[in-house]
Amino acid sequence: xxxxxxxxxxxxxxxxxxGALLFLALKVGNLATFSGGETYNVQGRxxxxxxxxxxxxxxxAGVVVGRVADIRFDNETYEALVSMNLDQHYQFPxxxxxxxxxxxxxxxxxxxxxAGGDGVMLKNGDRVRLTQSAVVLENLISQFLFNxxxxxxxxxx
Amino acid sequence: xxxxxxxxxxxxxLERLGNAVTSHVWRLGFASRFLFYTMLxxxxxxxxxxxxxxxxxxxxxxxxxxxxxxxxxxxxxxxLQGYDTLQRFGASESLGVxxxxxxxxxLGPVVAGLxxxxxAGSAITAEIGLxxxxxxxxxxxxxxxxxxxxxVAPRFWGGVISMPLLAALFSALGIFGGYLVGVQLIGVDAxxxxxxxxxxxxxxxxxxxxxxxxxxxxxxxTWIAVFEGYDAVPTAEGVSRATTRTVVTSSLAILALDFVLxxxxxxxxxxx
Amino acid sequence: xxxxxxxxxxxxAARPVLRDVxxxxxxxxxxxxxxxxxxxxxxxxxxxxxxxxxxxGTARVLGEATSELDRDALYRMRRxxxxxxxxxxxxxxxxxxxxxxxxxxxxTALPEDLIHDLVMxxxxxxxxxxxxxxxxxxxSGGMARRVALARSIALDPRLILYDEPFTGLDPISxxxxxxxxxxxNDSLGATSIIVTHDVQEALGVVDYVYFMAAGRVIAEGxxxxxxxxxxxxxxxxxxxxxxxxxxxxxxxxxxxxxxxxAGG
Numbered sequence: 001x002x003x004x005x006x007x008x009x010x011x012x013x014x015x016x017x018x019g020a021l022l023f024l025a026l027k028v029g030n031l032a033t034f035s036g037g038e039t040y041n042v043q044g045r046x047x048x049x050x051x052x053x054x055x056x057x058x059x060x061a062g063v064v065v066g067r068v069a070d071i072r073f074d075n076e077t078y079e080a081l082v083s084m085n086l087d088q089h090y091q092f093p094x095x096x097x098x099x100x101x102x103x104x105x106x107x108x109x110x111x112x113x114x115a116g117g118d119g120v121m122l123k124n125g126d127r128v129r130l131t132q133s134a135v136v137l138e139n140l141i142s143q144f145l146f147n148x149x150x151x152x153x154x155x156x157x
Numbered sequence: 158x159x160x161x162x163x164x165x166x167x168x169x170x171l172e173r174l175g176n177a178v179t180s181h182v183w184r185l186g187f188a189s190r191f192l193f194y195t196m197l198x199x200x201x202x203x204x205x206x207x208x209x210x211x212x213x214x215x216x217x218x219x220x221x222x223x224x225x226x227x228x229x230x231x232x233x234x235x236x237l238q239g240y241d242t243l244q245r246f247g248a249s250e251s252l253g254v255x256x257x258x259x260x261x262x263x264l265g266p267v268v269a270g271l272x273x274x275x276x277a278g279s280a281i282t283a284e285i286g287l288x289x290x291x292x293x294x295x296x297x298x299x300x301x302x303x304x305x306x307x308x309v310a311p312r313f314w315g316g317v318i319s320m321p322l323l324a325a326l327f328s329a330l331g332i333f334g335g336y337l338v339g340v341q342l343i344g345v346d347a348x349x350x351x352x353x354x355x356x357x358x359x360x361x362x363x364x365x366x367x368x369x370x371x372x373x374x375x376x377x378x379t380w381i382a383v384f385e386g387y388d389a390v391p392t393a394e395g396v397s398r399a400t401t402r403t404v405v406t407s408s409l410a411i412l413a414l415d416f417v418l419x420x421x422x423x424x425x426x427x428x429x
Numbered sequence: 430x431x432x433x434x435x436x437x438x439x440x441x442a443a444r445p446v447l448r449d450v451x452x453x454x455x456x457x458x459x460x461x462x463x464x465x466x467x468x469x470x471x472x473x474x475x476x477x478x479x480x481x482x483x484x485x486g487t488a489r490v491l492g493e494a495t496s497e498l499d500r501d502a503l504y505r506m507r508r509x510x511x512x513x514x515x516x517x518x519x520x521x522x523x524x525x526x527x528x529x530x531x532x533x534x535x536x537t538a539l540p541e542d543l544i545h546d547l548v549m550x551x552x553x554x555x556x557x558x559x560x561x562x563x564x565x566x567x568x569s570g571g572m573a574r575r576v577a578l579a580r581s582i583a584l585d586p587r588l589i590l591y592d593e594p595f596t597g598l599d600p601i602s603x604x605x606x607x608x609x610x611x612x613x614n615d616s617l618g619a620t621s622i623i624v625t626h627d628v629q630e631a632l633g634v635v636d637y638v639y640f641m642a643a644g645r646v647i648a649e650g651x652x653x654x655x656x657x658x659x660x661x662x663x664x665x666x667x668x669x670x671x672x673x674x675x676x677x678x679x680x681x682x683x684x685x686x687x688x689x690x691a692g693g
Contacts, residue, residue: 003207006211006214007210009214009218010210010213010214010217010218012218013213013217013218013221013319013322014213014322016326017217017321017322017323017325018322019329020325020326020329020330023329024261024329024332024364025360025364055359291516291518291521292515292516292518293518293519293520295480295514295518296512296514296518296577298480298507299478299507299512300507300508300531300535300536300580301503301504301505301507301508301535301536302532302535302536307535
């Protein structure tokens with residue numbers, strides 16, 4: 001096994017190894033949507049973010065238009081402060097609504113952005129006024145039980 | 158047996174256990190110093206890169222066949238088993254996600270690491286051990302050439318460089334195998350297969366972590382292989398025992414490290 | 430060139446291999462160190478080569494005490510020494526040419542054509558220039574040892590150490606090695622130390638002999654003096670007698686008693 005052959009095979013090995021890494025990065029992972037380009041930042045306050053996580057998608061009409069950048073707790077208003085990075089290409093009116101939705105019944109939570117009708121668009125640093133918090137299962141159940149109990153009392157009357 | 162005899166017996170056992178533990182701890186310290194020394198004296202291996210390239214050939218290129226074929230088969234089996242379970246929940250379109258995440262996060266680094274340990278690790282141990290047994294190491298020392306710089310370091314770096322590439326190849330071929338079985342054979346929709354996969358596999362959290370794992374495994378396996386070879390008793394039996402120890406210790410190390418790394422990376426560490 | 434004074438050594442403290450050994454080796458001479466297997470002669474050679482440090486006493490080699498050397502000084506000293514290992518210890522993954530060129534490549538910055546000439550020179554001296562492209566696995570024992578000899582003199586050492594150079598050789602290779610040892614020593618102006626138990630042949634090539642037993646030097650002298658020696662151990666060794674100070678029988682209980690026990 002002379003040197004030239006060894007060098008050749010090692011070269012081939014390294015090339016296909018790096019090729020495999022690139023394949024994984026581009027075709028398998030979400031590199032394509034990773035660095036989507038320029039983004040602008042808007043904030044939103046939610047009473048309850050449920051299971052929303054950082055880097056969760058922000059979708060409008062079902063299309064991914066941005067990602068959740070940061071989630072923090074506001075100690076003065078006792079609400080969650082969500083920082084969102086929206087793709088520069090998409091502009092939304094100032095009175096758009098941000099809702100926390102679930103994909104499927106038990107899936108991951110994401111932010112759904114519904115466009116409003118205002119002529120002025122959201123700029124970098126603006127706040128989305130209209131928000132809707134996540135549906136918390138426990139609250140739903142206790143609400144249901146409360147309603148059931150109220151119904152029962154009405155009937156007795 | 159009298160009470161005194163039982164006590165003696167027990168004490169003898171405990172003593173031997175204690176000795177075994179201390180000798181293992183001592184050996185670990187010795188091995189750590191060896192690793193440190195190897196890395197410190199890697200100048201030759203990096204300056205005369207030809208030596209390291211030859212070792213990448215022996216450790217990496219010669220493992221290609223087994224890694225690639227195993228990767229292909231593992232991917233195919235994942236698709237078969239995965240489909241069987243997923244379609245019960247109507248989630249058969251997530252097959253791509255299942256195959257890709259299993260491979261990239263776990264099976265790629267771990268199985269490729271185990272195969273690397275048994276193929277390349279044992280070869281490295283046997284080679285260094287035999288060089289020691291036939292006095293080639295002594296001859297090198299007598300010729301004022303540091304055998305660790307000349308023999309051990311190139312093999313160490315050859316293994317460390319080869320391992321991540323092999324793990325990536327394993328995962329890539331596994332996903333391809335999963336595609337072959339899932340889409341071509343079973344009939345899962347190709348578009349759903351790839352698009353769901355791309356949506357679910359994250360570059361940073363999944364792929365990068367998988368690469369980090371394979372690097373850590375590469376260091377561990379190659380370190381164990383070169384140390385056992387260098388420390389082998391210079392007889393035929395000694396070399397054979399050292400080779401066995403390499404494979405066993407490397408495999409256990411991979412599995413233990415996998416647990417630690419997974420716990421760090423995929424649960425507590427990062428959110429989302 | 431080499432001075433050993435009151436050296437004691439043991440691989441582990443409980444079993445000393447060398448006890449109070451003193452000898453000195455003059456420049457330009459060929460000296461033999463002989464004795465039974467296990468008498469400590471190979472260990473002594475390793476101490477001279479500074480692979481081990483003496484437990485007590487001093488070993489002075491090429492003008493320096495081995496215990497005072499740091500790693501760089503040790504490697505510098507070793508570049509002026511050559512050592513021939515018992516079975517050659519050639520690097521099995523390199524050709525004969527590469528093996529002999531190894532010390533030149535590692536320690537000098539000579540251009541390739543000069544290295545080529547030097548390698549051919551050394552191989553010619555041992556008569557194996559035609560075997561330059563063979564691999565060690567293709568060589569016979571005698572040839573392998575000659576190649577190893579060529580390798581050990583590649584840097585023109587001042588001191589050459591031979592560890593059992595005659596073991597397992599056929600008569601022709603034997604004669605070749607014996608002649609080479611003497612020729613190389615004289616032509617290089619070097620000093621040679623041979624550790625062996627091939628008494629008759631070694632006595633024909635050395636200038637001086639040290640006899641060791643049980644970790645001590647028990648006799649020394651020129652070959653003629655040794656042959657004429659009255660010392661019982663030397664006589665037994667030189668003449669190959671069956672019984673003498675070194676008993677034929679390994680210590681065992683009484684023979685008759687053992688037979689009686691077995692036979693009943």
